[in-house]
Amino acid sequence: MASGCSVLQPEKRHSPAEIAAYTTADFLAPIASSAGELAARNAANSKIQEAISLPVGVDPNNILPGALWNIGFLNVEKAAGLQLVRNALPTLTEKDASYQRGILSAAYTHYAAETAPEIQTLLARIATPREFAIAAYTLQRADDSPAMREFILATMRNVFTNWQIEPRLIRLNQVLNADLRQVLANRPPLIDLLRHSYGAGKPVVFSFQRQDRQRFWSGSRAWRRWQFVRNADGTIFNVAHLAMPLPIARHHHQWQHAGRAFTIIGAGTATNKWIGPTPYLESQIPVEATLAAFAHSEDKNQNPWTDAAYEAFLPQSWRGYWPFKEALLAGQAGRNEMLLHGTTINSDYYRGASFYPGTPSAGCLVAMEYWSKDMVDCLKAIS
Structure with missing residues (x-):
């Protein structure tokens, strides 16, 4: 959906x-008709319930990212969604980048504060720039302290020695080194x-x-x-x-x-x-x-x-x-x-x-x- x-x-x-x-x-x-919307909503809810029924740490058909998207889209089952994200994080780096992206996007959007400790422990093992950036922004959203910013930047430089030529990481570096209030004042x-x-x-x-x-x-x-x-x-x-x-x-x-x-x-x-x-x-x-x-x-x-x-x-x-x-x-x-x-x-x-x-x-x-x-x-x- x-x-x-x-x-x-x-x-x-x-x-x-x-x-x-x-x-x-x-x-x-x-x-957009009543019948059409109901059918689509029921189909999406069915996928959410299928994901909720999975044992912890088990997702053989990689359905969790889609279920989390549907949770956000329908604006339902937010508590269950948090548990799904937590279930996925321990083995997240064993999944492909697309799967990681879906889980981390849900964490950023809905559960940054709740999932930040787990994400901080796995940040150095995220090897693709796009997914690393999502995880980094999730940590910043939960804790925008100078210490957290420096942790993210240091981890980025260790994981990506060529970060200066990667657009997503260039942007991440700009954001983490900027004072938003000053940036807006200088607009x-x-x-x-x-x-x-x-x-x-x-x-x-x-x-x-x-x-x-x-x-x-x-x-x-x-x-x-x-x-x-x-x-x-x-x-x-x-x-x-x-x-x-x-x-x-x-x-x-x-x-x-x-x-x-x-x-x-x-x-x-x-x-x-x-x-x-x-x-x-x-x-x-x-x-x-x-x-x-x-x-x-x-x-x-x-x-x-x-x-x-x-x-x-x-x-x-x-x-x-x-x-x-x-x-x-x-x-x-x-x-x-x-x-x-x-x-x-x-x-x-x-x-x-x-x-x-x-x-x-x-x-x-x-x-x-x-x-x-x-x-x-x-x-x-x-x-």
């Missing part, structure tokens, strides 16, 4: 003219980003997020010819959306919705049932897109991405601000397929959460959609 953002081929692509002509009646989402003026020319005649979409990204609010605005696009009544055109991955740790190890600059290359329809049938906008980040594609240029520039090439897209005041280079590091780490899309997920799973009524994803930007529970048509789509 994963709510990923990956796009399976083949898929339909949409022209601007097609998108402008669509109405909500053009889209059906059986998964360049936002107005410089808004006033900057990103390409003659090209519209720009800004996604404004709270620091923790766990809020659903009107944060996406279109900018054209140095002014915000406005609705017919004069209000600023904007789309409320959520940019929070599930698990939250995916922000660190898979660079979901990575900051800060990316380019829109088109629109399509995902085959992922939780994204739904309404068109998404597809963005690409540096490295994923060539320099020419990133700039929407007709030339065939095949020059490699560098810090200088990325900074050339930014206003002068932002070029030395290292948090804004996250997208370049993400591209170098292989991150791709960040979409701006709708949702068929029942937001009631997250009632009471700070991001309600938004629904999380595997890290894309998600706008709210309201689907008929009986007729399975889209009553209102604002994505």
Whole structure:
């Protein structure tokens, strides 16, 4: 029941003219109907119960990561989920990287404080950068003291002698050596980003997020010819959306919705049932897109991405601000397929959460959609 953002081929692509002509009646989402949702929820709960029934330390079919994903997705069985994570940690390094990633992501998102002692003991035995980074951020989330930061950094340097060329570990080193309050205090003026020319005649979409990204609010605005696009009544055109991955740790190890600059290359329809049938906008980040594609240029520039090439897209005041280079590091780490899309997920799973009524994803930007529970048509789509 994963709510990923990956796009399976083949898929339909949409022209601007097609998108402008669509109405909500053009889209059906059986998964969002009462019957469709119930069937999917029951299937996910069945997998959770299967995992809970396993003896401690036994997982021959590697079902624990999927069960933990479903626990977070449905927002159920949190106490049982903690026990599943604890059951998996003693032998975690005997499993492959994908399995480790699922367990550690759940630990970071839901159980950082409870699992930190076990994770600290196995940190030096995690041999892959992505999974090491998740474990490291879990420890930091539980204990952000100078001593813990130094422990993580020392362990990283011992395990990865070439950490200076690994994008995920470069980022980890930056974060652990930074004072977030000072970083935010030194942030360049936002107005410089808004006033900057990103390409003659090209519209720009800004996604404004709270620091923790766990809020659903009107944060996406279109900018054209140095002014915000406005609705017919004069209000600023904007789309409320959520940019929070599930698990939250995916922000660190898979660079979901990575900051800060990316380019829109088109629109399509995902085959992922939780994204739904309404068109998404597809963005690409540096490295994923060539320099020419990133700039929407007709030339065939095949020059490699560098810090200088990325900074050339930014206003002068932002070029030395290292948090804004996250997208370049993400591209170098292989991150791709960040979409701006709708949702068929029942937001009631997250009632009471700070991001309600938004629904999380595997890290894309998600706008709210309201689907008929009986007729399975889209009553209102604002994505």
